[in-house]
Amino acid sequence: xxxxxxxxxxxxxxxxxxxxxxxxxxxxxxxxxxxxxxxxxxxxxxxxxxxxxxxxxxxxxxxxxxxxxxxxxxxxxxxxxxxxxxxxxxxxxxxxxxxxxxxxxxxxxxxxx
Numbered sequence: 001x002x003x004x005x006x007x008x009x010x011x012x013x014x015x016x017x018x019x020x021x022x023x024x025x026x027x028x029x030x031x032x033x034x035x036x037x038x039x040x041x042x043x044x045x046x047x048x049x050x051x052x053x054x055x056x057x058x059x060x061x062x063x064x065x066x067x068x069x070x071x072x073x074x075x076x077x078x079x080x081x082x083x084x085x086x087x088x089x090x091x092x093x094x095x096x097x098x099x100x101x102x103x104x105x106x107x108x109x110x111x112x113x
Contacts, residue, residue, distance in 0.1 A: 045074035048074055064099075069110065078111040
C-alpha cells in the first residue's frame with residue numbers, strides 16, 4: 001500500500017531530521033516511549049495492543065500504523081490486533097468505527113495471507 005510506505009518514509013525522514021537538529025524534546029520523547037513500552041507488569045505486546053485501541057479513538061493514522069507494526073513484531077496475532085481495534089471502536093463509538101477503517105487496512109497489509 002503506497003500510503004503506508006509514504007507514511008513510513010515520512011516518519012523516518014522526520015526522525016532523522018529531528019535527530020540531526022539535536023532536538024532535546026524529541027530525544028526525551030524517545031526515552032519516554034522506550035520506558036513506556038518496555039516489559040514490566042505488562043509486556044510490550046500488551047502495551048502495543050493498548051496503544052492500537054487508543055490510536056483508533058484519537059484517529060492517529062500514523063500511530064495506528066506504528067503500533068500495529070510494533071504489535072505484529074511483538075508476536076501479536078491478527079485476532080489480538082483486531083480485538084484491540086474493536087476495543088477502540090467501543091471506547092470511541094461511531095467516530096472510532098470510521099477511524100478503525102484505516103487500522104483494518106494496515107492489519108490486512110501486515111497479516112496478508
